Amino acid sequence: MKYVSLLVLLCATSFTAIAADHASSKNAEKPMNVVFILADDLGWSDTELYGTTELYKTPNILRLAERGRTFTRAYSNSPLCSPTRASILTGQTPARHGSTTPAHHTKRVRMKAEVAKRSAPSNKAVVVSSVTRLDTAFPTLGKLVNEAGYHTGHFGKWHLGPEPYSPYEHGFDVDVPHWSGPGPAGGYIAPWQYKNFKANYDGEHIEDRMAEESIKWMNSLPEDKPFFMNYWQFSVHGRWGGKAEIIASYKDKIDPASGQLSPTYAAMVHTLDDAVGSLMDAIDEKGIADNTIIVFISDNGGNIHSPIEADGGAVPTSNAPLRGGKASIFDGGIRVPCIVVWPGVTTPGSRSDELIQTSDFYPTLLNGLGIDLPENHALDSMDIKPALEGEKLKREGIFTYFPSQTKVDDWLPPAVAVHSGKWKLIRVFFGGEAGKHDYKLYNLSKDIGEKNNLATARPELVKKLDQMIEDHLVDTNAVTPIANLDFDPDQFRPDLIGTRVSKKKR
Incomplete structure (x- = not known):
């Protein structure tokens, strides 16, 4: 009798193990979803990732870091937004794709960079005039994942041109709020000034709404194929403003000896972090965390030059110990916070000092998703999977133009x-x-x-x-x-x- 019982137990255990292995294998075979979170103007010292702030509180970004690998030497392709955004979508540096300043909301359509016609006699050099639209001839990341069968959605800031250069023309099925401007239309707090996108209630914060819209879209998708989500935050770009109660909560936390003196900006970072947390919670609730890649990075360094009147003229932030900020080629303008969560690739709670750049996510994501890199499309980037796995990169250098x-x-x-x-x-x-x-x-x-x-x-x-x-x-x-x-x-x-x-x- 004991022999029969033991045999039954062994069979049951074996069946359970086989079933678990089968479930694990089946889960591993699922194609990965991607959530690409791009913060706007968030500096290297604007989160709690690197021990450089006492003011800003970013518990959800820290929670994200516990799930993946934090990069200490991640760089944007430019100290300004549009060039970096073009680099993420093309895998090229601004030297090649031609977007070198954020002029993509202007009426002037310039598809090729050119030397400016003149310069003031006080200048030794004549600057380059930037491309002002992201050319639809590019095999952009959105197009390639869409063609590979992914649901694609873009939420938040774009700033690479209005139609016919909008997210719709670059492979995204959905674009909310379908806005081509450099910052939130009318500010962060409703009423806003978007053409066909209205607030649900007075006082609604655009970042809360973008998180809500992206989650609603994600939850509405059929599970027949994976999704690729661009959640490109409006935060923390000007226009300056935030939730009054959060601003008030930071006013008595300002240290005059610190360079971070704006309770308004602190509240904006706070709301940005809340949105990251909302997305993480939604991914967990949907049960797809094991099959979802999350990238969190910023498009350039923090703004240290625009006085905020509500804060007595204090500038938004300080990137110390780095020098400079947004619009400066010093590291304060281009070194940015970065976390990558890639189940099965990144070790939870790990860090890397490897040198990476925003354009690297083009080949890294495409290769990782099993999508062929396009032919006849030059890249100025590399697959950083070894760094994601904790290894060294064989890299000579990165360039900022x-x-x-x-x-x-x-x-x-x-x-x-x-x-x-x-x-x-x-x-x-x-x-x-x-x-x-x-x-x-x-x-x-x-x-x-x-x-x-x-x-x-x-x-x-x-x-x-x-x-x-x-x-x-x-x-x-x-x-x-x-x-x-x-x-x-x-x-x-x-x-x-x-x-x-x-x-x-x-």
């Missing part, structure tokens, strides 16, 4: 930079003497704030890294700044380079 100038704190004239290992070299076009370029070299492992320019002390390294820059510009067929033939040395003010030019409204 910013051939324009916006006179914010720590701005530079038209420039391009390369990060290679611990080194960063910035080439300022024609910024030196007698029409030569100027160079700034930093050892970021010892000088994260880019305070000590080693270019004069390390000429051979400058030469090597500058050759990498030149090779990239040639390979991408980049339109580059030219020397300003109208330059007048008497009008040149080097003392003003890096100094903010104030405007009444920004």
